[in-house]
Amino acid sequence: MKKVILFTDGACSGNxxxxxxxxxxxxxxVEKRISGAEKDTTNNRMEMTAVIEGLKCLKEPCExxxxxxxxxxxxxxxxGWIYGWQKNGFIKSDNKQVLNTDxxxxxxxxxxxxxxxxxxxxxxxxxxxxxxxxxLATDAVKNFKAEL
Numbered sequence: 118m119k120k121v122i123l124f125t126d127g128a129c130s131g132n133x134x135x136x137x138x139x140x141x142x143x144x145x146x147v148e149k150r151i152s153g154a155e156k157d158t159t160n161n162r163m164e165m166t167a168v169i170e171g172l173k174c175l176k177e178p179c180e181x182x183x184x185x186x187x188x189x190x191x192x193x194x195x196x197g198w199i200y201g202w203q204k205n206g207f208i209k210s211d212n213k214q215v216l217n218t219d220x221x222x223x224x225x226x227x228x229x230x231x232x233x234x235x236x237x238x239x240x241x242x243x244x245x246x247x248x249x250x251x252x253l254a255t256d257a258v259k260n261f262k263a264e265l
Contacts, residue, residue: 118143118232119179123171126186126240126250127163128180130258136160137261138167139253141246142174149174152253154261161189163254172227180232186240190224194235199225226248 122143129136136158142149151170155163164187172181185191193199199221202208207215207222215221227233238244241251 119177121175121179122184123181123182124184124238124246124250125164125167125171126247126254127160127167128254128258129158129160129163130262133157133159135165135258135261135265137254137257138163138170139250139257140167140171140174141253142171143246150249150253150258152228156261159202161187162189162217162220165217165224165256167250169220169227172224172231172233175231176221178230178232181234182242182261183233183235184238184247185235185237186238188237191237192233193221194224194228194233195237206210254257 124141127138135154135156137152137154139152164185168183168190192213202215203225205217207218209215238247240247
């Protein structure tokens with residue numbers, strides 16, 4: 118199984134507001150950078166979208182290390198929250214719908230195809246690839262706003 122490293126980040130101008138995401142995929146010393154933006158969204162949705170879009174780039178099942186500064190995304194998998202949510206039909210203990218259910222379901226589908234390990238990184242620090250992803254995301258927001 119091929120090993121891929123995926124760095125991701127999301128950004129939002131207003132929360133909710135215009136949001137952007139960025140990702141860097143690395144395989145055999147080759148980098149692929151992708152990004153995008155949406156009009157009315159949140160930072161958490163953009164963080165999750167970056168992971169989804171990165172995983173969607175993979176053409177076959179891979180072993181993937183996902184590096185993200187989103188505790189929301191990383192902890193949902195690493196602490197197993199997402200599996201409890203799934204078991205309960207994405208209804209929380211307070212009987213309210215889990216936010217971003219559509220994206221959690223997409224992430225679950227993709228993590229069934231790939232062997233994914235989520236790793237939390239510190240945002241806005243000295244992590245080169247997290248900083249690249251942050252720039253991809255914030256540039257996507259700027260470019261999207263310029264087109265409005």
